[in-house]
Amino acid sequence: MKEKNNIAAHTAALGANLFFGGNFSAMKYVIPAVIAPFALNGLRVLFATSLFWLCLLATRKKFAALRKPLDKKDIPRLIVCGITGVSINQLLLVKGLSYTTAVHGSLLMLVAPIFIVVASAFILKERLSSLKLLGLVFGIVGACVLIFARNKVDVSATNIPLGDTLIILNAISYSIYFVYVKPLMQRYSAMQVITWVFTIGVVGIMPFAWGELQHTIWENFTIYHWVAVSFTLLFATFGAYLLTIYSIANIGPGASSAYIYTQPFFAALVAYLVYHDTLDATKITASVLIFLGVYLVNKKKRQLT
DSSP states (O other): OHHHHHHHHHHHHHHHHHHHHHHHHHHHHHHTTTHHHHHHHHHHHHHHHHHHHHHHHHHHHHHHHHGOOOOGGHEEEEEEEEIIIHEEEHHHHHHHHHOOOOHHHHHHHHHHHHHHHHHHHHOOOOOOOOOHHHHHHHHHHHHHHHHOOOOOOOOOOOOHHHHHHHHHHHHHHHHHHHHHHHHHHSSSOOOHHHHHHHHHHHHHHHHHHHHHHTTTGGGGHHHHHHHHHHHIIIIIIIIHHHHHHHHHHHHHHHHHGGGGGHHHHHHHHHHHHHHHOOOOOHHHHHHHHHHHHHHHHHHHHHHHO
C-alpha cells in the first residue's frame, strides 16, 4: 500500500508541475493584454479557495476520521504557510512574469529546490546526501543549457532583470512554504490544510487585487483569453496545489520539490505548441538532464524510506 501511495504521490508531483509549467504561457497570454497581474491573482485565489471549501465540506463525513480541530499552536505555522505559499508567492510570480518571459520564469523557479533541500536539512533534519546534491547539479546544468539556448526574446518582456528578481524571490517564498507545511500534513488531512492555507492567502492578496479587479474590462476578453484564464484557475491553481500537497504528505518536501526541474521542459513544450517556439536538440538534451536530476534526487529518497 505504501509503494502504491508513493507512485501516486510521484505522479501527482509530476502532474502539478505540468500544470505549473503550462501556466507560464497561459498567464503570459492574458497579462497585461486584458487583465492586470494582481487582478488575475485575485481571481486565482478566490476561485481556488471556494473550491477547496466546497471539497472540504463535501467530504466531511467520508474523511471525518482524518480531521481534527486546529490546535492553537499550529495557527502561526498555518499563517506562515498562507503568506509564503499563496500571498507572497502568487503576487511575486505574476508580477515578475509580467516583466520577463514565460520560459525564463519557469527556469528561474529551479532555485526553489536548492532552498528547499537546505531548509529541510536544517529545519526537518533531512539528510543532505551526495547523490541528492548530484541530482541538483544535473537539474541546474539542464536549466542553464535551456537558458543559453533560448535566443528568441518575448516582446512583452519589458524589464527582464526586475522580473527575474521577483521570480527568484517568489521561489524562495515557495520553498519556505514547502518546508513549513509538512508538519501540518502529518497532523491534519491534506484538504484541511490546503483550505486554510488558501483562506489565509486570500486575506493577504485581496488588498492588492481588489483595485485592479474593479478596473478590469471584461468585454475585452476573447474566447482564447477565457480558456487561458480557466486553465490558470482550475488546473494551475486548484489542481496543482491539491496535487502538490498530496505529494508532500506522502513523499516529503525534498522529493516532491525535485519535480520542479520538469517545469522548464513543460513550459518550453507548451510555448512550442502555443507560440510555435522551436524545440531543438539542445532543448531536448537539457530536458534529459533535468529528468536525470529528478531521478537522482528521488532515488536516494526511496532508499531511505
